[in-house]
Amino acid sequence: MAEGGREATPSSTTTEEYIWEFRQENRDNNDYPLTESGKWMMFYALRELDExxxxxxDMYRSGQLPSICGMKVSTAYPSPENRTNQGVLIFYCGPASDKNKMLAIGRDVAEKMRYGKAHIAYKTDAQTLQGIKGSIYTIQLDGHGRPLDHGRQPDHRRRDHRRDYAPKSRSDCPVWPRGCKP
Known part of the structure; x- marks a missing residue:
């Protein structure tokens, strides 16, 4: 919560890199080992991120995203890593190995969010920690959040091959906030 009881917004938050949203029942029902956890990522212009x-x-809190175990959004936190005019909204879900389930969740989230980009991408938490730039699934969209295809596995020629760090659980994982069930 922001000052005065108002909800924190990405554009007004400068003390944290992310705003997190988790419901305990969603975490308990969607708990996967790090190798099976991942996220759908949606990138927005900073001026669109608050909305x-x-x-x-609101959809998550009202139970309209039951397969999403948690979410986070980037903020206005001053970071040398963020040199773009974009922010990211991340929807955590799994298991990553269940392609059909992940694609169904991605299509559902894209449609409900009316995501106006050409595609969304799914990436595992292990890929993030290994510095891999890419995704294991993508869904092509029509610019209004409606899928054009049934999902595909993208080409992974763009990789950072730092594979020496592979955490064994979410408790070893800096991607997840403290207090999440390992």
């Missing part, structure tokens, strides 16, 4: 976060948060 997208509010829409996602």
């Amino acid at each position: 997208a976060w509010e829409r996602a948060r």
Whole structure:
């Protein structure tokens, strides 16, 4: 919560890199080992991020995203790593190995969010920690959140091959906030 009891917004939050949203029942029902956890990522122009976060948060809180175990959104936190005019909204779900389930979740989230980009991408948490730039699934969209295809596995020629760090659980994983069930 922001000052005065108002909800924190991505554009007004400068002390944290992310705003997190988790419901305990969603975490308990969607708990996977790090190798099976992952996320759908949606990128927005900074001017659109507050509205997208509010829409996602409201749907999540009202139970309209039951397969999503948690979410986070990037903020206005000053970071040398973020040199773009974009922010990211992340929807955590798994198991990553269940392609059909992950694609169904991705299509559902894209449609409900009315995501206006050409595609969304799914990436495992292990890929993030290994520095791999890419995704294991993508869904092509029509620019209004409606899928054009049934999902595919993208080409992984763009990789950072730092494979020496492979955490064994979420408790070893800096991607997840403290207090999440390992």
